[in-house]
Amino acid sequence: MSRLxxxxxxxxxxxxxxxxxEVTKVLPASIxxxxxxxxxxxxxxxxxIRLRQNRPLILGLxxxxxxxxxxxxxxxxxxxxxxxxADDIQRVTQLISGCSLYAFDEELKNGFITLPGGHRVGLTGxxxxxxxxxxxxxxxxGLNIRISREVKGAASPxxxxxxxxxxxxxxxxxxxxxxxxxxxxMLRDIIRQLSNGIPELNFxxxxxxxxxxRSELAGCWxxxxxxxxxxxxxxxxxxxxxxxMFMLLRSMAPRVIATDEIGTDEDFAALEGVFNAxxxxxxxxxxASLAELNQRPALRNLLNMKVxxxxxxxxxxxxxxxxxxxxxxxxxxxxxGKEVEQCLKYLPAL
Amino acid sequence: xxxxxxxxxxxxxxxxCGMLVARGYxxxxxxxxxxxxxxxxxxxxITYAATPLAEALGLVAARTDCRLAPLFEETxxxxxxxxxxxxxxxxEKALFKFYPRSSLIGCDISILRSLGGALGISDSSGQxxxxxxxxxxxxxxxxxxxxxxxxxVKLWNYLGFLGGLVIVLIFY
Numbered sequence: 001m002s003r004l005x006x007x008x009x010x011x012x013x014x015x016x017x018x019x020x021x022e023v024t025k026v027l028p029a030s031i032x033x034x035x036x037x038x039x040x041x042x043x044x045x046x047x048x049i050r051l052r053q054n055r056p057l058i059l060g061l062x063x064x065x066x067x068x069x070x071x072x073x074x075x076x077x078x079x080x081x082x083x084x085x086a087d088d089i090q091r092v093t094q095l096i097s098g099c100s101l102y103a104f105d106e107e108l109k110n111g112f113i114t115l116p117g118g119h120r121v122g123l124t125g126x127x128x129x130x131x132x133x134x135x136x137x138x139x140x141x142g143l144n145i146r147i148s149r150e151v152k153g154a155a156s157p158x159x160x161x162x163x164x165x166x167x168x169x170x171x172x173x174x175x176x177x178x179x180x181x182x183x184x185x186m187l188r189d190i191i192r193q194l195s196n197g198i199p200e201l202n203f204x205x206x207x208x209x210x211x212x213x214r215s216e217l218a219g220c221w222x223x224x225x226x227x228x229x230x231x232x233x234x235x236x237x238x239x240x241x242x243x244x245m246f247m248l249l250r251s252m253a254p255r256v257i258a259t260d261e262i263g264t265d266e267d268f269a270a271l272e273g274v275f276n277a278x279x280x281x282x283x284x285x286x287x288a289s290l291a292e293l294n295q296r297p298a299l300r301n302l303l304n305m306k307v308x309x310x311x312x313x314x315x316x317x318x319x320x321x322x323x324x325x326x327x328x329x330x331x332x333x334x335x336x337g338k339e340v341e342q343c344l345k346y347l348p349a350l
Numbered sequence: 351x352x353x354x355x356x357x358x359x360x361x362x363x364x365x366x367c368g369m370l371v372a373r374g375y376x377x378x379x380x381x382x383x384x385x386x387x388x389x390x391x392x393x394x395x396i397t398y399a400a401t402p403l404a405e406a407l408g409l410v411a412a413r414t415d416c417r418l419a420p421l422f423e424e425t426x427x428x429x430x431x432x433x434x435x436x437x438x439x440x441x442e443k444a445l446f447k448f449y450p451r452s453s454l455i456g457c458d459i460s461i462l463r464s465l466g467g468a469l470g471i472s473d474s475s476g477q478x479x480x481x482x483x484x485x486x487x488x489x490x491x492x493x494x495x496x497x498x499x500x501x502x503v504k505l506w507n508y509l510g511f512l513g514g515l516v517i518v519l520i521f522y
Contacts, residue, residue, distance in 0.1 A: 025432045032434060090471075091436055099429055099437035099470035100402040102477050136473055 019147045020046050022117045026095040026145070028088050031057060037072040046147055047180065047320075053089050053141040056081035060180075062320055086141075093140050096121045108137045110214075117226050118148040118219025148184070148216060150227050154321055155189035157346040161326050161335060162190070162282075162310050163203055170194060170206065170256050172275070172307055172329070175284040176293060177314035182321030182348070183284040184260055186314060188217050188227060190282060191258050195230020208233045209254030211244030217260050242266035245274050258282040268298040275307045289313070290327065306330060321348035357522065361514035368510015375495075375502040377417075377453035382492040384415035385458075386485050388422065389465075393481040397474045403437055404429040421448040421462075441466030461487045 020043050024032050027049070034057070035049070048060030056078060057068045069075035070082050096113050097104050107113045111134075112122045124142035128135045162173045173190075175183050197205035212218050212235050218225035220237035229235065234252045236244040241259045248254055257274055259267075262283050274281055287293045290311065294300050302308065311327035323344055326335045334340070388410050395406035404426045411422035424444035428435060435443070442463065449459055461484055468480035 025434075027434070029434045091434070094436045094470060095432075095434065097470070098402045098404060099440075100396075100400075100404075100406075101471055102396055102474040103400040103402050105400075105473055108473075 018043070019117070019119070019149055020044075023049065023115065023119050023145050023147055026092055026115060026121075028091040028095075031082070031084075031088060034068055034070075034072040034082060035059070038068075042066070042074075048147065049145040051084045051089060051092060051143045051145075053084055053086055055084060057084055062316075089141060089143065092121075092143055092145075093123070096143075105136065109134050111137065112214065114215035114219075115145075116219070116221040118216045120146045120148065120214060120216055122146065148219060148227075150188065151185050151321070151348075152189060152192070152228070154182070154348060155186055155193060157343040158186070158312060158323055158326070159190070159193060159198060159203075160201060160339065161343065162312070163194075163198075163201055165201060165203075168203060170280040170282070171309035172281045173283075173310040173312060174308045175282075175312045175314060176287045177284075177324075178288045179286060180320065181314045181316055183314055184216050186312075186321055187258060187260060187282060187284055188229060191217070191233060191256075192228050192230045194256060194282075195232040205230070205232045206255040207253065208256045208258055209245075209248035209252050210235045211239055211241050211248065211257065211259040212237050213239060213241050213244070214260065217258070240266075242270040245270045249274065249277055249279060254279060256280045256282060260284050261286065265298050268302055271302065272305070275305070281308075290332070303332075319348050323348075353522070357518045360518050361511060364514025364517065365507075365511040368506045368508070368513065371510070372503045372506035374453050375499045375506065378455065378458075379492055379495040379499050381415070381417055381453050382458065382488055382495055384418050385454075385462075386488045386492065388414040388418055389481050389485050389488070392422075393478055393485075396481070397478045400474065403470045417452065420451075421445065424448065437470040438467045441469060458488070458491055461491070 020035070024035055027035065042059070042061065045061040045063060046059060047062055050058040050060060056075075059066050059068060066074045067076070067078070067081045069080045075081045093101070096115060101108070104113055108123070111124070112120050114120050122144040123137055123140050125137045125140035128138055162171050163169070164171055175186055177183050191208050191210060194203075195205050195208045197203055208230060210217055210229060210233055212220060215237055217227070218229045218235045218237065219227040220235060223237055225233075225235055234248065234254065236248060239247065241262060242264070245257055245259065248257055257279050258281075260283070262268065262271065262285055271281060271283070285293065285299065294303060306329060309329040311329060312323060313325040313327070315322050315324040317324060323346065326340055326343065327333065328335050391410045391413060392406055395401040395409055396403075401409065407422045407426040407429070411419045411426065414422065421444050424447055425440045428440035428443055429437065445459065445462055445466065465480060465484040468477070470477075472480070
């Protein structure tokens with residue numbers, strides 16, 4: 001269950017907990033014991049733990065959801081299910097914030113808190129408004145703990161198509177997919193490999209700047225990345241993407257800037273600035289198809305600028321993180337060739 | 351000879367008992383004063399620096415009176431153990447260990463218990479209000495404790511010895 005990790009900095013073999021073990025630390029003892037008692041084949045597929053007050057405890061697995069019974073076994077009838085209590089919700093809320101909700105004002109406004117290791121906890125409840133904008137959340141009654149995974153090598157099949165091997169540069173790339181298709185995991189591995197260098201492609205590592213607004217990509221804890229993001233990667237943790245991209249441009253001279261889940265007009269405006277500075281961009285966005293991307297005005301502008309050189313559609317057809325399509329940004333058509341076909345056939349291990 | 355020795359023991363024991371009771375009266379205002387300034391430090395850490403609770407408690411423990419430090423230090427340790435307990439439970443656990451070794455009395459402890467129930471569960475302005483309320487209540491108790499110390503410290507110091515003497519006179 002735990003993984004043996006060879007740590008190069010102190011030359012010691014350490015035991016690193018599995019992602020599900022990291023998140024169970026923030027669960028109350030009752031739920032912790034139920035989840036820890038589950039068979040390993042279920043735990044390895046665990047993607048989400050959903051807690052809704054007075055409703056059943058639901059686990060989101062890579063192949064569907066299951067309800068959990070009081071005895072710790074999957075249940076079918078709602079009557080047999082473990083019902084999440086108000087006390088459970090209060091406890092988890094306290095534990096995810098280290099009993100310091102006051103230190104998470106900004107996170108509560110955005111509706112999520114990131115745990116050490118990059119696991120994200122979404123929160124719902126009653127919003128408190130001030131001047132028409134969300135000031136904070138109170139009466140928190142719903143939590144969704146999303147388990148962040150690090151899959152080294154996940155991006156390997158894709159890399160030849162987002163690197164220009166003639167001039168050893170990275171192509172501006174947009175990863176898009178519906179939620180829970182492995183965009184962040186894929187982006188993290190792209191960052192890691194570009195930063196470390198890829199001997200198979202004769203690609204020397206480049207300086208990558210990461211604006212990690214939600215602390216998911218690098219999973220920073222007190223500023224130190226907990227996920228492997230590469231030796232030449234600089235991370236701006238918890239910073240707004242629109243500001244962070246310019247900060248990195250001015251201060252760290254990156255060759256590539258990577259950021260997750262762009263969405264606001266400010267993000268797109270900042271991206272334009274980065275393109276004009278000659279720095280390459282790797283980013284992700286929620287959309288199920290190119291047509292959906294086109295329907296969003298800010299994204300439409302970006303598409304019309306023809307600056308994105310590769311669009312990569314991810315999905316779950318074979319497994320989470322399946323590369324469904326690689327689209328050339330100039331022609332807006334799928335890339336041809338046998339290599340691309342082989343890449344699309346690749347079975348991901350996300 | 352043996353009688354004289356027994357009389358001396360009784361008088362000394364009475365005196366020591368009196369001094370112990372008097373010490374309780376004299377130490378309580380000292381502890382309350384330290385507690386008030388410790389809570390002031392905690393409020394600063396929480397409201398101005400948004401320092402996470404465990405870290406803030408550690409900072410307070412390092413800077414406060416050594417008699418009070420264990421309360422903050424024990425709570426910090428319990429929170430960092432990730433045993434699944436809340437701030438209230440960790441605070442109560444530490445308070446339970448701290449109480450017998452302190453000079454605080456029931457009403458001081460009940461102020462601290464109600465503060466524990468509010469630690470870490472609201473935004474910084476909420477935390478500030480709870481901490482200020484506790485500080486005000488401690489301030490009121492401090493005034494009472496100072497008056498009480500003035501009245502009782504000398505009284506118990508004499509009463510112990512005199513009590514011992516009375517016992518000696520009765521049984522001699």
